[in-house]
Amino acid sequence: MDKPQELVLTKLGEGLPAITPSFGAALAEACAVCLENQGHLQGVELTVNGEFTASFRLYWQPVTQQMLRCWNDEEFTTEQAAYGIAFMLIRQLTQFTVIERSRKGTGFDYWLGSEDEAGELPFQDKVRLEVSGLRKADDRRVRARVKQKIEQTNPSDGKFPAYIIIVEFSRPLSFIVEK
Amino acid sequence: MSQILELHKQAMDLAEAAFTAKLRGDLKQASQVSRQAFEKESQAAALIANQLDAEPTRSVLHRSAASLAIDCGEFRAAERLIAIALSGNPPQEIAQELKDLFIKINLRPYLERHGLTFDEEKLRNLIVDKHGT
Numbered sequence: 001m002d003k004p005q006e007l008v009l010t011k012l013g014e015g016l017p018a019i020t021p022s023f024g025a026a027l028a029e030a031c032a033v034c035l036e037n038q039g040h041l042q043g044v045e046l047t048v049n050g051e052f053t054a055s056f057r058l059y060w061q062p063v064t065q066q067m068l069r070c071w072n073d074e075e076f077t078t079e080q081a082a083y084g085i086a087f088m089l090i091r092q093l094t095q096f097t098v099i100e101r102s103r104k105g106t107g108f109d110y111w112l113g114s115e116d117e118a119g120e121l122p123f124q125d126k127v128r129l130e131v132s133g134l135r136k137a138d139d140r141r142v143r144a145r146v147k148q149k150i151e152q153t154n155p156s157d158g159k160f161p162a163y164i165i166i167v168e169f170s171r172p173l174s175f176i177v178e179k
Numbered sequence: 180m181s182q183i184l185e186l187h188k189q190a191m192d193l194a195e196a197a198f199t200a201k202l203r204g205d206l207k208q209a210s211q212v213s214r215q216a217f218e219k220e221s222q223a224a225a226l227i228a229n230q231l232d233a234e235p236t237r238s239v240l241h242r243s244a245a246s247l248a249i250d251c252g253e254f255r256a257a258e259r260l261i262a263i264a265l266s267g268n269p270p271q272e273i274a275q276e277l278k279d280l281f282i283k284i285n286l287r288p289y290l291e292r293h294g295l296t297f298d299e300e301k302l303r304n305l306i307v308d309k310h311g312t
Contacts (some may be wrong), residue, residue, distance in 0.1 A: 023195040033237045070202050101191050102243035121236040159270035
């Protein structure tokens with residue numbers, strides 16, 4: 001494995017082609033809350049396995065009382081933080097970034113593509129992103145979540161290629177599957 | 180940029196703004212901006228409703244507009260949007276998500292019509308247990 005690269009999570013606040021800066025900043029806050037909650041220090045190493053093998057040193061903003069008040073729902077916060085980390089991993093490890101989003105249930109559904117792709121219609125020829133977050137889980141639970149996500153995104157007509165990214169915050173680690 | 184793309188982008192930027200407003204506890208602002216997002220996304224979906232071969236754009240836009248309709252409490256509008264999407268040729272993955280959304284809207288009234296109490300907490304726990312997480 002190469003020397004760890006840096007992942008500065010506050011950069012999410014710069015936005016992405018389909019993520020507004022204010023929304024990106026909110027995701028960066030969720031990341032900070034999850035990482036501090038697990039007792040990590042700045043520069044903690046995130047290990048990536050699966051489709052890619054890599055490691056990243058994570059850096060985030062200080063957590064304030066206001067952030068803790070905003071992000072007091074553990075499950076919701078973990079999910080949003082996982083999206084934040086997934087967006088940055090995708091940019092670092094693939095030629096893709098988030099270029100489309102749609103609403104799905106109570107959250108967003110994200111689609112990946114190259115920044116220079118400008119189609120007439122959204123979602124055409126895009127790669128779907130499926131993300132799942134776990135605040136603290138053992139290997140068995142991480143594997144179960146990967147399996148569940150693969151099954152969820154495995155329709156019989158197989159229309160969409162997808163990246164499935166699981167993020168676990170206690171160690172921290174990420175598992176990436178390309179479907 | 181096409182009109183559909185422009186409306187959709189505006190809708191999603193508004194939906195993100197509603198998300199952050201809700202997070203900060205500004206529920207009035209979140210509600211207002213959610214409604215604007217729903218209106219824009221509905222307009223984008225309407226522009227492509229007759230292009231049955233424009234998939235997955237057609238079904239994803241309708242699903243997105245239906246989700247925003249639910250956020251605004253516009254359940255009949257959500258049902259109509261889901262029905263329009265399913266009446267075309269949605270990819271199986273999106274069709275399944277549209278049906279899930281329809282169940283989400285209708286499960287509580289269905290159970291209540293049959294004299295059963297809807298326990299959202301119990302349902303959530305059942306789903307979590309099933310997935311083993």
